[in-house]
Amino acid sequence: MTQQVRRALGRFPVLAGVILLAGVNGALASSAATDPTTSPTPPLQGAAPARLALVNTCVFPDPAGERPVTMDVQATLPKVVPTGKPLQVKDFSLTFTIGEGALTGLTEVAGAVTLELMVTQEDKKTPVPVALEIPSTKVPAAGELKLVATGKVPDIVVSLPGELRLTTGAPSLTLTGVPADPPLKPVTCEQAPDQDSELGRVTLLKLNVVKPQPGKSGQKPGPGAHATNEEPEREPIAVIPLQPFETQGTSTVAKLGALVRLTPSFIFNAFYYLYPEPPHRTTGSTMMPASEVKFLGFGFVPINGTMELLPTDYQTGNTVIDVETMLHGDTTTTAVLRLELFGKLKNVTINGVTLDVGDHCMTSEPIVLNLRGPNWDPFNGGVLRTDPNDPEPAFRGFTLPAFSGCGVKEDLDSLLSGMGSGPGNQACVGVNQVGLPWDDVRKCPNAEPPVARR
Incomplete structure (x- = not known):
């Protein structure tokens, strides 16, 4: 031998x-x-961090009105997933950088964020709604406000092999403030044009x-x-x-x-x-x-x-x-x-x-x-x-x-x-x-x- x-x-x-x-x-x-x-064992899934910075135009309560808001997206994506098995997007978070004066009169805010991740395979697109929470955060007397939203992305299951593209949609924020009167209206946002909103790609393999x-x-x-x-x-x-x-x-x-x-x-x-x-x-x-x-x-x-x-x-x-x-x-x-x-x-x-x-x-x-x-x-x-x-x-x-x-x-x-x-x-x-x-x-x-x- x-x-x-x-x-x-x-x-x-x-x-x-x-x-x-x-x-x-x-x-x-x-x-x-x-x-x-025995059913096949999923492969040893390599994973890689994904990060994306997007600029949105968000509508805040008067008198602030429309303001640019930077949204930093972070996640961990698997590199390869068997078809029929859950594709899990882990460590998903959004960090919003909001300019001074957008939330005037407030000393503290908390709330929730909703947005869609769009999953694209060839010409087929499937939106995945994601709900995140923003913990109570102090509003600085001067300077930028940073709000961090975290939560779980629903598992994505795809039965056909191929490459999946994950793109990030525009967020909507529902905030509560201190003081609580008057109540805050939802903050809706649109992505600024001519941006690459792709968070990452995952390969689906039939095993x-x-x-x-x-x-x-x-x-x-x-x-x-x-x-x-x-x-x-x-x-x-x-x-x-x-x-x-x-x-x-x-x-x-x-x-x-x-x-x-x-x-x-x-x-x-x-x-x-x-x-x-x-x-x-x-x-x-x-x-x-x-x-x-x-x-x-x-x-x-x-x-x-x-x-x-x-x-x-x-x-x-x-x-x-x-x-x-x-x-x-x-x-x-x-x-x-x-x-x-x-x-x-x-x-x-x-x-x-x-x-x-x-x-x-x-x-x-x-x-x-x-x-x-x-x-x-x-x-x-x-x-x-x-x-x-x-x-x-x-x-x-x-x-x-x-x-x-x-x-x-x-x-x-x-x-x-x-x-x-x-x-x-x-x-x-x-x-x-x-x-x-x-x-x-x-x-x-x-x-x-x-x-x-x-």
Whole structure:
């Protein structure tokens, strides 16, 4: 038995003995999940703080009238939630900064706030009413008044996978003051125009009960992913469920001299297959949100759009990409991944004017990505990338195929293909276990936009 296998089994002393007896059950299951009738365990949900500052115009009692009010929104949002499970917005609070003179004659106020969080998935919008409380707060004799409202956001349950956008609506305040006579009228507010009211985004993933099959090392796990190595049939000595992973990355388009920052995504339903000798392998599934593409056409015309990466069987309605990574070596592990994905181009504008490419503007054949990552950690992740100096030609870059089906009023295939299609493009994907800090060994260079552009 190799040193890597011994180390891995040492980290999972009980799991290795039971996992092959009953099979691994539950997407992203724990080591105790060996009963195939048990429901899947929700993934280890990474969470991130969300903060948003909005300016509202609020109508206060006479003689104050309309006044600008800054509303600082804070919350903690999960990064990924299984479909059908509650999406919980935690630590939700609003801090209002009200200018001097808006509540004249009062020494103390308390009350409540109502507003709506709008949940958007594709073209469907659902308002979620939120009620918050403002504790009794002294009104300063001079200067700004700060009121802090806190409360619980109702659980949000969504049954369809995809990305959810949470946006914040305008508040309404019901206040009581000291002195209490005369009673205060409700303070209604409207958001100032031209503001981004998005609080954050959450990925909803459909997690099915999964029982991985030993199969062949290197066999194709499903549409959209292909093994790089052909190995004779081998039985794994253990199948270990892994925590979900986050991904971030970049791609270049050589013809345009453009850098595309890939929208972050997740790898779920992940398993590590250990064999008596390398190569070992990991499997998982992912959905890749559309990424924004910006470049200068012909060197001077600003062109914007989005590119979505889809599995080879996308025409069946499938958007889940199955991923299989082969792990070579023992004391030092090198990961190898091959993907075949169609690229869909949409939302294209040229110098701010919409270019109607239609709903079927696709690469004419799959984009073939051969990625390699040295010093790979199957439990924590690493970096998979092409390298123009790789000794093997397949890993030196990828070719962006020609486009087809583009254009509603006119055929745009040759225009788009002429600008971007061709060889010599580079790709990099950083993979990091959810909940771990993004150390440099698992980050692609330039994957995060400069601070000024975030």
